[in-house]
Amino acid sequence: MKHLDEYRDARLAKRLLSGIAKIVRSPHTVMEVCGGQTHTLVRSGILDQLPENLKVVHGPGCPVCVTPMEEIDEALELAARPEVRFCSFGDMLRVPGSRTDLSTIRSQGGDVRIVYSPLDALEMARRDRDRQVVFFAVGFETTAPATALAVWQAKREGLTNFSLLVSHVLVPPALERIAGNPNSKVQGFLAAGHVCTVVGFEDYETLASHYRIPIVVTGFEPVDLLQGLWMLARQLEQGRYELENQYARVVRRNGNMRARDLLAEVYEVCDRPWRGLGILPRSGLRLTAAYREFDARSKFGITGSVSAEPTECRSGDVLQGLLSPIDCPSFGLACTPDTPLGAPMVSSEGACAAYFHHRRQRRELAVV
Amino acid sequence: MSHGSESLLPLSCPSPLPAVNRIVLAHGEGARLSRRLIRNELLAVLGNEHLNPLGDGALLPAIEGPLVMTTDSSVVSPLFFPGGDIGQLAVHSAINDLAVCGADPRYLSLAFILEEGLEMATLRSIVQSIGRALKDCNVPVVTGDTKVVPRGAVDQIFINVTGIGQQRPGIELGPHRVRPGDQILVSGTIGDHGLTILSARNRLEFEGLASDTAPIHGLVDSLLRSNADIRFLRDPTRGGVAGVLHELLEQMSGEICLDESALPLSEAGRGASELLGLDPWFIANEGKLVIVVAADDVDRALTSLRRHPLGKQAARIGEVRAGSTNHVVVKGILGIERILTEPAGAPLPRIC
Numbered sequence: 001m002k003h004l005d006e007y008r009d010a011r012l013a014k015r016l017l018s019g020i021a022k023i024v025r026s027p028h029t030v031m032e033v034c035g036g037q038t039h040t041l042v043r044s045g046i047l048d049q050l051p052e053n054l055k056v057v058h059g060p061g062c063p064v065c066v067t068p069m070e071e072i073d074e075a076l077e078l079a080a081r082p083e084v085r086f087c088s089f090g091d092m093l094r095v096p097g098s099r100t101d102l103s104t105i106r107s108q109g110g111d112v113r114i115v116y117s118p119l120d121a122l123e124m125a126r127r128d129r130d131r132q133v134v135f136f137a138v139g140f141e142t143t144a145p146a147t148a149l150a151v152w153q154a155k156r157e158g159l160t161n162f163s164l165l166v167s168h169v170l171v172p173p174a175l176e177r178i179a180g181n182p183n184s185k186v187q188g189f190l191a192a193g194h195v196c197t198v199v200g201f202e203d204y205e206t207l208a209s210h211y212r213i214p215i216v217v218t219g220f221e222p223v224d225l226l227q228g229l230w231m232l233a234r235q236l237e238q239g240r241y242e243l244e245n246q247y248a249r250v251v252r253r254n255g256n257m258r259a260r261d262l263l264a265e266v267y268e269v270c271d272r273p274w275r276g277l278g279i280l281p282r283s284g285l286r287l288t289a290a291y292r293e294f295d296a297r298s299k300f301g302i303t304g305s306v307s308a309e310p311t312e313c314r315s316g317d318v319l320q321g322l323l324s325p326i327d328c329p330s331f332g333l334a335c336t337p338d339t340p341l342g343a344p345m346v347s348s349e350g351a352c353a354a355y356f357h358h359r360r361q362r363r364e365l366a367v368v
Numbered sequence: 369m370s371h372g373s374e375s376l377l378p379l380s381c382p383s384p385l386p387a388v389n390r391i392v393l394a395h396g397e398g399a400r401l402s403r404r405l406i407r408n409e410l411l412a413v414l415g416n417e418h419l420n421p422l423g424d425g426a427l428l429p430a431i432e433g434p435l436v437m438t439t440d441s442s443v444v445s446p447l448f449f450p451g452g453d454i455g456q457l458a459v460h461s462a463i464n465d466l467a468v469c470g471a472d473p474r475y476l477s478l479a480f481i482l483e484e485g486l487e488m489a490t491l492r493s494i495v496q497s498i499g500r501a502l503k504d505c506n507v508p509v510v511t512g513d514t515k516v517v518p519r520g521a522v523d524q525i526f527i528n529v530t531g532i533g534q535q536r537p538g539i540e541l542g543p544h545r546v547r548p549g550d551q552i553l554v555s556g557t558i559g560d561h562g563l564t565i566l567s568a569r570n571r572l573e574f575e576g577l578a579s580d581t582a583p584i585h586g587l588v589d590s591l592l593r594s595n596a597d598i599r600f601l602r603d604p605t606r607g608g609v610a611g612v613l614h615e616l617l618e619q620m621s622g623e624i625c626l627d628e629s630a631l632p633l634s635e636a637g638r639g640a641s642e643l644l645g646l647d648p649w650f651i652a653n654e655g656k657l658v659i660v661v662a663a664d665d666v667d668r669a670l671t672s673l674r675r676h677p678l679g680k681q682a683a684r685i686g687e688v689r690a691g692s693t694n695h696v697v698v699k700g701i702l703g704i705e706r707i708l709t710e711p712a713g714a715p716l717p718r719i720c
Contacts, residue, residue: 045705
């Protein structure tokens with residue numbers, strides 16, 4: 001477990017923290033766009049140790065959190081069908097739709113299963129031919145190759161009882177939306193290491209130079225994040241706006257070509273709504289025509305409806321880094337992990353949940 | 369015309385032979401098949417002077433002093449996993465609950481709820497395992513019950529064990545004894561059982577990962593004999609170490625501060641929890657102790673634990689502090705503190 005120890009070394013972390021404090025002269029705001037990074041930053045306490053001049057905000061990096069309400073409702077509609085076995089990552093189970101959630105559907109008799117991998121759902125389809133197995137394909141580019149592999153295998157085997165409710169999102173359009181927003185205070189990005197492991201970072205180079213905004217591809221351990229922040233701070237102080245790769249031990253410029261080829265065969269890019277951000281062009285994935293038979297929406301005739309978010313939920317602002325969870329009026333009061341108003345409080349990668357569970361200072365809570 | 373045997377219709381009986389290799393509903397009806405099952409499969413392995421009469425109740429000799437009683441149901445799936453099985457788990461759960469109450473386990477009851485269609489070989493295997501566990505602990509099953517329910521009503525087999533123990537004189541354990549300054553210990557590596565079960569369910573393989581299911585009454589005995597001033601004892605099953613400590617704080621006023629780098633983890637457990645994104649603080653254990661001990665007696669307690677085969681990796685992980693927040697606070701690997709709040713239910717692994 002060498003990497004784990006090195007990248008959690010407390011002395012190294014402290015050296016990096018003081019290194020950051022030394023180089024940061026003027027105020028900067030940077031954004032990370034990865035639920036795993038949010039989690040580490042909050043959990044390790046790094047956020048509270050950074051100098052005043054370097055502010056880190058959390059972006060739309062939690063795939064559960066950016067799934068629009070309509071798609072949750074589509075999932076709920078499918079899960080309630082008697083012939084369907086609805087499989088999902090555990091995080092999705094308690095995300096509120098407009099009226100209910102998957103966990104409640106399960107307790108009412110719906111066949112809802114938590115799986116760790118889409119290939120587990122595929123195995124269920126192979127074993128139980130009389131069930132229509134649907135997998136909720138949520139996630140960024142990190143997760144998409146696995147779902148692509150699942151339908152690729154399903155097609156080769158001629159399975160007719162397996163389908164995906166596709167809800168994949170791509171990171172660069174979200175960064176573009178934020179970088180292009182004149183009201184945004186974000187001056188630099190930490191790019192998600194695992195996303196880039198799959199797709200590489202060519203797109204990010206273009207973003208950095210077009211929007212004149214530095215981007216550092218960063219890993220997930222505390223030392224990774226501190227190194228990434230140090231590299232970002234250095235660029236900002238030096239007035240550079242380049243793509244740098246902190247996570248070089250894993251990420252290559254071209255990413256993983258086999259994964260990319262598989263993605264290109266199974267999926268095509270499409271426009272897509274994001275919770276809190278509206279429709280971002282070319283920001284989602286859908287199955288190509290050759291794989292359309294595995295699309296749960298067309299298979300089951302799910303039309304989709306427009307659902308309204310509860311107005312008190314400010315997840316849109318939180319996801320764009322415009323509002324810190326702690327500053328949300330509902331945080332810890334109307335909105336808690338037990339009574340979530342929106343996805344960021346439910347998902348373990350959500351900023352609101354991370355803050356609720358781990359930050360020392362927080363507002364008076366109704367019930368812990 | 370040929371009158372050879374080939375022209376005669378072969379005799380055949382329209383009723384199928386009863387399945388002897390699977391449990392059927394009749395096994396739970398209290399009649400012939402039921403009694404045969406109990407004698408051949410259960411009594412043959414678990415029999416003893418109290419159980420053999422197969423009365424509706426067991427007549428037991430009087431026990432001096434206060435009694436402790438506990439009950440536990442085992443519903444784990446899969447039934448067999450690295451390090452153990454549901455039978456062992458059932459026995460250990462009751463033994464361990466009695467032990468952490470400061471009682472010597474004396475008698476157990478054993479109730480099965482069997483799913484119609486359960487393979488007899490599976491049941492036999494589990495019963496053998498129960499027999500071995502009982503022998504190891506030197507505690508008999510004195511009374512039992514067997515029910516069979518239709519297919520689908522339970523997941524293969526559920527087991528309930530109720531235990532009676534004799535309270536050790538002079539031992540007083542409980543939240544009311546805990547004071548600021550008391551130290552918190554664990555008896556060994558944390559999270560192994562829960563991670564093993566999760567991994568087995570999802571067909572993930574982590575080399576070296578196995579459940580820690582074990583009877584810890586011997587370890588408790590060792591600890592209590594050391595004369596260390598033990599204030600509070602629990603076995604951190606579902607909900608993990610964090611669950612136990614949150615429960616403790618519900619019954620007293622104060623704060624608990626834990627040191628994450630001091631929490632002992634097995635190599636495999638550490639890897640599994642990292643990969644799955646699960647926090648060991650919340651994961652179930654089945655052969656461990658959480659101990660609250662007076663500060664002066666930490667070394668004495670640790671020495672006695674480490675002398676026992678089940679306590680070799682015992683460690684101090686934190687302390688109780690004065691305060692009114694009732695928070696469990698963890699000092700993380702970078703030395704920075706965070707509040708450890710419990711999830712509402714089971715911890716969920718990460719997606720990305």
